[in-house]
Amino acid sequence: MVGSALKRASSSLETISDQMEPKPPDAMGIGRTIVVVGLISVTIWSLVWYSARPVVPNNLWDIRLGMTRGQVSATKGDPASNRAADIWQYPLEMDTTCSVSFQDGKVVQIVAATGSKRGLLQTQVRFPVSLSSGRQGIENRLGTPTHFYTSEDGSKKMLVYENFHLFFVLSMGGHPQYPRDVVENISMYNPKKVTPGFSK
Numbered sequence: 654m655v656g657s658a659l660k661r662a663s664s665s666l667e668t669i670s671d672q673m674e675p676k677p678p679d680a681m682g683i684g685r686t687i688v689v690v691g692l693i694s695v696t697i698w699s700l701v702w703y704s705a706r707p708v709v710p711n712n713l714w715d716i717r718l719g720m721t722r723g724q725v726s727a728t729k730g731d732p733a734s735n736r737a738a739d740i741w742q743y744p745l746e747m748d749t750t751c752s753v754s755f756q757d758g759k760v761v762q763i764v765a766a767t768g769s770k771r772g773l774l775q776t777q778v779r780f781p782v783s784l785s786s787g788r789q790g791i792e793n794r795l796g797t798p799t800h801f802y803t804s805e806d807g808s809k810k811m812l813v814y815e816n817f818h819l820f821f822v823l824s825m826g827g828h829p830q831y832p833r834d835v836v837e838n839i840s841m842y843n844p845k846k847v848t849p850g851f852s853k
Contacts, residue, residue, distance in 0.1 A: 712841070713764075716753055716760060739756070740754050761843040762847050765840075766837065788810070788834050791812060791836070795819075800849065803851075808824060809824055810823045811823075818841055
């Protein structure tokens, strides 16, 4: 009886000892952990990249390149200018205007321009790129422009983004409220029909 009890006690001690001994790491478990960490890293990188990518509109003031006169009229109503003209003018609120140019009956350029209340241009045309910080704000979002022009008197600069069919005209100070470069107008254009640049 005593011997049998001792054998059972000895066996139980051996089992506990086996359970307490450190076991080699589970290779499959480590592999799964590495895969999960890798997937999380890729997801975070993708989110950062996605948030930093250029946010480029496909319209200005809900008007798209290639729209017909009838489509623009149905979307925005009759212009303030003559309907038969090649350029339609739409006065907006807060000293902002939108001009729509047609060639062969289709939109080839949309220009949103502002006057004295320059800081309100972005709000009026719902443009998704920050304009309040001027050239720096545009380049931070869209990158280096394809072309860069300066007016003859040096008071204006133009940033052209051919791939996005956009250009921006900036006035270079000269206003006590806006001492540095500010966006004066935004233009979406058909590169086959319109050539950006300052007239001489």
